[in-house]
Amino acid sequence: MCVVHLLDNPDSWAPASLQGLNLCGECNDQMIADLRLVAARWDDAQEALHAGAGGGGSERHAQRIEAPVPINVSVSDALLVARDNIWSVVLRLVDDHAVQLPVYQDTGSLAEWLSRSQAVKIAGSADKTFTKNAYWWIRDAAGWTVTATHGAETKVDLPDQFCKRPGCNAQLVVVENRAGAHIVQCSADAGHTVQWDTWTNMLKSLGAQKRRGPRLSKKRA
Incomplete structure (x- = not known):
């Protein structure tokens, strides 16, 4: 059964998971959609960090420091959670499968990489608890990215x-x-x-x- 629908209650009803996976079709599609949302909005979220600031290739929310242009603290906090959640999934895949990471490793790029080539490893992990946790880490990352981009x-x-x-x-x-x-x-x-x-x-x-x-x-x- 789908580990997301089961939550922490083994007695509850849950839909069947897809063959070879720990997620039902709905949850698997949602996980991939959330990864793609993070990938699509990450650059906009970075722009929201500094009101009126242009561009910037680094993930500037990683440190809370004084800057010439003030940091939007609520956006910084949101992106810090989103970044940590995506990296939690990535590092677990590295441990379990020794995957080779893409050359460019900002959160948006990693989310896109996960959605394109790693989703099946997440959904089909031998550790069902990891699949469930990863699903919610990704859901949270998408939610915080939306929060950041809407200000x-x-x-x-x-x-x-x-x-x-x-x-x-x-x-x-x-x-x-x-x-x-x-x-x-x-x-x-x-x-x-x-x-x-x-x-x-x-x-x-x-x-x-x-x-x-x-x-x-x-x-x-």
Whole structure:
């Protein structure tokens, strides 16, 4: 069965995966589409880092430093998460398959390379957990790239919802960009994020299995 639809609940229903893969056709197509979105918008996202600045071939969000032209911090944070997520997938493929990386290795180029020639290795990995994690890393990378390229965003607190990452208990917020995409984010650490559809699926899963803990609020911001 499709590992993305299963989530962390082995008792839930999930569609059949494609032959030889860990993903159903819908999720496999979505993963490839998200990679292509990152590839298509990465240059625009880089331009959004510096208001009024032209060009630039380096991934300038990699370091938070003083610059002659001020850095758009929200864009920088978004692209940092997107870059780290894509590289997490790439480095795992290097470890598992000793793949040769393309000569030019910015995030957009790597996303395009993954979509063209490596998607089957991700979807068909012997480690099903990696396939599931990679799918959501790529989904998040696409979401943050969209946020960066649309610029302005709004944040609204999620009532009574707090980050569950180890050592963190900060308020969770819903981030909405101009495109209408929603991301659940920790108010203390922008790297603690999850896509809205993932969040709602988690709530449904927790609500269906009360033995795992108290049911979370389903209030939307």
